[in-house]
Amino acid sequence: MLDPNELENEIRDLEPWQQVAFCAALTERMFLNFALFARLIDFGDLKKMRTVLDGVWDELALTGSKMNYEVQIDHVEDNIVDLDEYDMFGAIPARDAMLALFATLVCKIEKEPGEAVAVSNLSYETISAYIEFAEANDQMSDEEVVRLINTHDLTQDEDAFQEEVLELIKGAKQSPSTIKALRELGKNQGISNIGISDDD
Template identity: 55%
Template sequence: MSEPLKLEKQLDRLESWQLVAFCAALSERMFPNFALFSRLVEFGDHQQLRGILDGIWNQLAGTGARINAEVQLDNVEASIPDLDEFDMYGATPAHAAVVGLYSTLTCVIEGDVAEAVEVANLSHECVAGFIEISEGDDQMSDEELVRFINTHELMLNEEAFVDEVLERLRGQRQPTAAFIRELRTLAENEGVSNIGISDEDG
């Protein structure tokens, strides 16, 4: 994925349902970050949020009842971890995952490009932050760190994933059940998140 402006232009050309599908795909890929955190520290309701994300996918595919996105916003907001309360790194990617789901629900309501850009930024920053925390070197200059992050395998995977989602969406006029199922399978990534985390019990 490239520069934010280029991404915004690409998203600008999408229909409302495609924007929701884009948000759902990135939220799906971030979700294990929250599910694992939620279980480990017993914070938030990862099963309820899992159900909300499932509901968004089902609504896109036309295989389930329409979700009441306005009502679900409050449920998602209640599970956003306060980063001032948790003195552990895992709260940060968990926070990004839940805020991403919140933006996805907002996109269901408004079909707004800004929400899709927000989810993409959250996911990108989540990966960048993880690389810096886990492998960054204090001796690196700012330029070296940026280069290290941008060429890291996790970031290359992130950008390839976003490009793949956009390419699939651009080639699809209607949200058929089969198309949404395949997009969801891609996003699930066999249960591995954008930063390589898996929640086995999720």
């Protein structure tokens, strides 16, 4: 697993637009977790949330489109899953995806690096929760669970993904081509950060 302190420093060193782009790429990869949950149990306003994330991308790509982030943040808040209401694992990654989208909007409004760091951590937390849910058992010690998470393929994939996003952003100019490449990277060929796809 990447050194969290080094990763945080790298994120904090980015320019404000780069931090928003970093958030958007990670949120894009997590978004499918929300989309599948929303479709499965008819939750929230999936189309609206997709439009909000697309609006972030469009503005980053300097298309001239503008979005009222203060208004959208309320819509996103309405789509954050209340875990007390849904007793199923899918609610957790769905909630985390919307928390990431919420943080992306706050990062844009307030130019707050801590929000980009929070999105990075959120993605790892979603993965940790999934691994523990899917593969850990009561017989395992805390140390064994931590080792399972840290050495798991999904965690390694997340390391590689976040590094690739940072490499693409660092030193790049804000341009339609940079944002297009980043958006494609975030789509991750239709597979989310916990390895589920639209076919699931």
